[in-house]
Amino acid sequence: MSKKKDLVFALVLLAAAVVLVFILDQTLTETGIVMTVLKKGCIYSLVAVSMNLLNGFTGLFSLGQAGFMLIGGYTYAILTIPAADRASVYQYFDGGIVQFSVPFWVGLICAGLVSALLAWLIGLPVLRLKSDYLAIATLGFAEIMRAFFQWDTLGPLTNGSNMLRKYPSFTTLMFPFVVSAICIALIVLLINSSFGRAFKAIRDDEVAAEAMGINLAHHKRMSFCISSFFAGVGGALLAMYQTTIQAQAFKTTMTYEILLIVVIGGLGSVTGSVLATFLFYAASEWWLRFLDSPLTINGWEVPLLRSGFRKVVFSVVIMCIVLFARQGIMGDHEFSLSGLMKFFSKKRKGKEASANE
Amino acid sequence: MSKKTNEASTGNTVGKVGSVSANWDHLGKKGDGPAKNLLEVRDLQVKYGGIQAVRGISFDVPEHEIVTLIGANGAGKSSTLRSIVALEKPAGGSIRFEGKEMIGLGTEQVVKNGITLVPEGRRVFVNLSVYENLRMGAFLRNDELQADLDWVYTLFPRLKERSWQAAGTLSGGEQQMLAIARALMSRPKMIMMDEPSLGLAPIIVQEVFEIIREINNMGMTILLVEQNANMALKAADMGYVMETGSITLSGAGQELAENPVVKEAYLGKARN
Structure with missing residues (x-):
């Protein structure tokens, strides 16, 4: 009964979000700060949820997300640059191959598929590893990809270390919103299926999961490939948003940012990841911006405020979260109507109890 | 608390086994036909690196009976169970289930053939709900799930009350019940239990064994590994004593329980 209510609640929220996005598209300027935050939020939500599928739901600690985004972004760019523009983009490589x-x-779709294919290949050796070792191997893979895509010999395909541009991109917020929403909905459906339940079982206890007849290698590989598929789509969206793409930018810091978002949102919570993504980018791009510009009040210059200070404060905030709120915003719960009602009724009860004392 | 909860709970224990009306007819009953061996293990060897944990043991598990392997820590009991469900790769020997060779099959296939393991230390999926745990037990099948779920819930009313609770919040005894219920959900022909009494209060251990007998009465074949030799031998039709990888004694359960050697070594009574 409450499940049905939750579903209706979620759909109503989604519809409201669509309307809101539509209105924002009509009213806000394309490149304004709010738009930047929202667009980045949509794109990275998808990547964060895909990482959560792997790290939070299957219990595979992987740090290859930036690598798969890179593959996705490049696949998208290489395939969609209009034939007429190829000569100018690949100017050092005779128009490319x-x-x-x-x-x-x-x-x-190809961006996702190519990422998933590479994930499958790399998964064959790497998924035999566990915990930290898996993280190190996938991190290494992402770094190798970054170097590989800048390799001159591959120039006719990847344009070497030069950027790719002139491929189709988007200007509205609606586009990344819809693509992300569809992808995240697919991930949620997967998580709630018996296939997804097997992922969670593996996370909780590998031995017991195997004893139930779950093929560990197969399920881990599937989780890895599916996660990479959506990371690839996310990478393509990011390429579209930036309008240019360069392998140089897909550094490990990108993976760490996404990992941070997943941890802040709560490992094992899809809504937590989405919520955390928007908060993260709102804070880093918008709310803490003022820390970067010198401020003078009545002739007194406020100390410390200068370019780069934002990052310092931001790091401290994140450290506090990691130290004092390890479960993240949502823990492993999902944002839902029944959850909300429970939360408030608990609060009210708590207040009543303290009032009675 | 709802009325239903009050009805079903029985003090501080795990809860009595519910009356079972649903039949479990794919198993047949004891005495239906000539007794045959469901599982035949011959010369089974398990090695970890250079260490031989199981040194060529042979034993049979007749259909509809409870067979127990008892022995001290490190005797190779768990290794035997683990290699039967292919969690461990045996170094040699043969494991025949219903006349079919199991060595070389993956765990998935072994479970499909009708063997299931209740692992040592319960190992329930702590973050999944009780219901989800039971669904995981039936991972390899899709038919008649609801019927089996109802049936398992009648068997363990306490689990039904807690079906939406995370398994990690259950007490140790309840978790053991859940582990057994989860194993039942795969519709096995034989259940293997690895130390079901481990870490449980004596009164709960009694209940666990009551349930083991109950399940056996329904026709289930059970292979039980225990350190609690007293309880295990009382419940078992047939017992084997394992020591450092070999079977040193075997006999009917009651017979073994009265054997002076077993008494001294496992039941804590000195020989006169």
């Missing part, structure tokens, strides 16, 4: 161009949605 790819001489066709696919529609953007085919590019998006």
Whole structure:
């Protein structure tokens, strides 16, 4: 009964969000700070949820997310640059070797598929490792990918260390919102299926899961591939948002940022990841901006405020979260109507109890 | 607390086994036909690196009976169970279930053939709900799930009350019940239990063994590994004593319980 209510509640929220996005698209300027935060929020939500699927739901500690985003972004860009523009983009490589161009949605799907394929290949050896060792191996993989895509010999395909541009991109907020929403909905459906339940069982106890007849290797590989698929789509969205893409930018710090978001949101909570993404980018791009510009009040210059100070404060905030709120915002719960009602009724009861004392 | 909860709870214990009306007919009953061996283990060897944990043991598990392997820590009991469900790769020997060789099959296939393991230390999925744990037990099948779920819930009313609770919040005894219930959900022909009494209060241990007998009465074949030799031998039709990887004694459960050697070594009574 309450499950049905929760579903209705979620759908109502989603509809409200669609309307809100539509209105924002009409009213706000494309490149304003709010728009930047919201667009980045949409894109990184997807990546964070995909990472949560792997780290939070399957219990595989992987740090390869930036690598798979890179693969996705490049796949999208390489496939969708219009044939007419290839000569100017690949100016050092005689127009490159790819001489066709696919529609953007085919590019998006291919971005995911190529990421998943590479994840499958790399998963064969790497998924035999556990915990920290898996993290180190995947981190290494991401770094190798970054170097690989800048390799000059691959220039006709990847344009070497030069950027790719002129591929189709988006200007509205609606586009990343819809793509992310669809992808996240798919992930949620997966998590709630018996297949997803097997992921959670593996996270809780590998031995027991195996004894139940779950094929560990197969399920881990599937989780890895599916997570990489959506990271690839996220990478493609990021490429579209930036309008140019360069392998140099997909550093490990990107993975750490996403990991941070997942941890802040709560390992094992999809809504937590989404919520944390928006908070993270709102804080780092917008709310803490003022710390970067010198401020003078009545001739007194406020100390410490200068370019870069924002990052210092931000780091302290994050350290506090990691130290004092290890469960993250949502723990492993989901944001739902029944959860909300429980939370408030508990609070009210708590207040009544303290009032009675 | 709801009325239902009050009805079903029985003080501070895990809860009595509910009356079972649902039949479990794929198993047949004791005495239906000539007794045959469901599981035949021959010359089984398990090695970890250079250490031989199981040194060529042979034993049978007849259909519808409770067979127990008892022995001290490190005797190779758990290794035997683990290699039967292919969690461990045996170094040699043969494991025949219903006449079919199991060595070489993956765990998935072994479970499909009708063997299931209740692992040592319960190992329930702590972050999944009781219901989800039971669904995991039936991971390899999809038919008649609801019927089996109802049936398991009649067997363990306490689990039904807690079906939406995370398994990690259950007490040790309840977790053991859940582990057994989860194993039942795969519709096995034989259940293997690895130390079901481990870390449980004596009164709960009694209940666990009551349930083991109850399940056995329904026709289930049970292979029980225990350190609690007293309880195990009382419940078992047949017992084997393992010492450092070999079977040193075997006999009917009651017979073994009265054997002076066993008494001295496992039941804590000195030989006169």
